[in-house]
Amino acid sequence: MLPPLLEIDVDLPQPATMQEEQAAADAGNTGSSPRSMRSETCLLRGPIIVGAGPSGLAVAATLSLHAVPFTVLERSDDVADLWTNRTYDRLRLHLPKAFCELPHVGFPGDFPTYPTKHDFLRYLKSYADRFAVSPLFGRTVTRARFDAAAALWRVTAVASSPAAANGGEEEGAEVATEYASPWLVVASGENAEVVVPKVKGKERFAGETLHSSAYRSGERFKGMRVLVVGCGNSGMEMCLDLCEHGAMPFMSVRSGVHVLPREMFGASTFGVAMKLLKWLPIKLVDRFLLLVAKMVLGDTEKHGLRRPKLGPLEIKKVTGKSPVLDVGAWSLIKSGNIKIVPEVESFTGGSGVRFVDGNEMAFDAVIFATGYRSNVPSWLKEGDLFTEDGKPKAAQEPTSWRGPNGLYCVGFSGRGLLGAGADALRAAADIAGRWQQAAGAETTASV
Incomplete structure (x- = not known):
């Protein structure tokens, strides 16, 4: 049966009214604004989705199809905060759209094979509208x-209060609300907070320093010498963008990296790899990918990009680090327009940077x-699903999406949008089964 503190009607909700029901629950069924209930707990009929x-959208959409109400808590002011507020202008999906669709709805047919950032945001917002999320x-x-x-998850969320005229408080004050539900879905993602390494002397650097989340275009860096620290997909593509806008990019490489062509034999490299993995062990597929990469790209180590000992798919499985799918930066590295430099050791004051090999630039x-x-x-x-550094425990396990006491996590498998969609389907189906059982038990008890 449902916990005694949870107020629930015995009739199952219809999908068209789910969001209305959650808004009523958030307002304590008084018809007032949720922000007006500053100190009360909101007892929800369905699961809480964080993110x-x-x-989060995939879970909510699937719950909607199961006729299960839900509440989505989001810290930003729109869906897909990472894509909306923290990505560069030229970004496209690095994988073909067929591998990036959310459950139940594909991309429009007129979208390119590799949708742009703006295409993807249009898709996500249309997706949310379609399922009334x-x-x-x-x-x-x-x-x-x-x-x-x-037997409830108690989730505290902080929001800025309305203006003093509306709420009797100083504008900008924070208001905490506690939401309670038997089920909690963690969908806040693997990319919630930026990572900036601590580098000695950074405060003395006279030039501009920024994280890639604040980078939009290389236009304003025209004619400037720019050091990009990091050689993943974002670092490589930003170097390409800087170069195309007339800047002089240098890329600092700390460890090995696998660079693969985005396509091989007229198909996406990722798609080829997925097909081969159905028949061959991962080590053999890695050997094949590296052989083709050497044929297409040449020897990356000659230009300062040494390859790790583990193959690209194996290192992705073990560490979650994706290989770089080249979209044009590699030819500029070979031509010397993008220069490879070692790991940064420190800032030396003024505009200087010292590298681990002792050289300064x-x-x-x-x-x-x-x-x-x-x-x-x-x-x-609590829940014992995550390590101290925020990574899921046993991410490769079949049931890694489910924890104890009605706890679920979606989007932490390290398998991108495809993996997130699969986890969303499993989590939503599991919640729906438990929710319907509880509703049926409550109905029986009330007869």
Whole structure:
């Protein structure tokens, strides 16, 4: 049966009214604004979903089809915060659209094979509209704990208050609301917080420093010497963009990296790899990919990009680090327009940067293309699904998407949008089964 503190009607909801029901629950069924209930707990009929990115939207859409109500909490002011606010202008999906679709709805037929950032955002917003997913925006989750006595997840979210005229408080004050549900879906993603390495002397650097999340275009760096720290897909593509806008990019490489052509034999490299993995072991597929890459690209080590000992697919499986799918930067590296430099050791003051080999160079700007990390450990206080650094435990296990006491995680498998969609289907189906059982038990008890 449902916990005694959870108020629920016995009739199953219809998909068309799910968001209305959650808005009523958020307002305490009083018809007032959710923000007016500053100190009360919102007891929800369905699961709490933290995050309105692709993973959260996929879970919500699937729950909608199962006729299960839900509440989505999102810290930003729109869906897909990463794509909306923290990506560069020229970004495209690095994989073909067939591998990036969310459950139930494909990309429009007129979209290119590799959709642009703006194409993808249009798709996500249309997806949310189609399934009537209306997240509660501006809610930053600060704590989630399981209340064993009530069999409920209690999730605290902080929002900025309305203006003093509306709420009697100073504008900009924070208001905390506690949401309670038997089910919690963690869908805040692997890329919630930026990662900027601590480099000695950074405060003395006279030029501009920024994380790749703040980079939009190389236009304003024209004529400047720019150091890009990091050689993943973002770092490589930003170097390409800088070069095309008349800047002089240098790319700092700390460790090995696999560079593969985006396509081989007229098909996507990723698609070829997925087909081969159905028949061959991963080590053999890696050997094939590296052989073709050498034929197409040449020897990357001659130009300063040494390859790791593990193959591209194996290192992705073990560490989650994706190979670089080249979209044009490699030819500029070979021509010397993008220069490879060693790992940064320190900033030397003024515009100087010292590398681990002892050499120093001057730069006008430094961009840290050093990625992101999960922020789940900062607010999820139990559940034993995540490590201290925010990575899921046993990510490759078949049931890694489900934890104890009605806890689920979606979008942490390291398998991109395709993996997030698969996890969303499993999690939503599991929740739907439990929700319907509980609703049926409550109905029986009330007869």
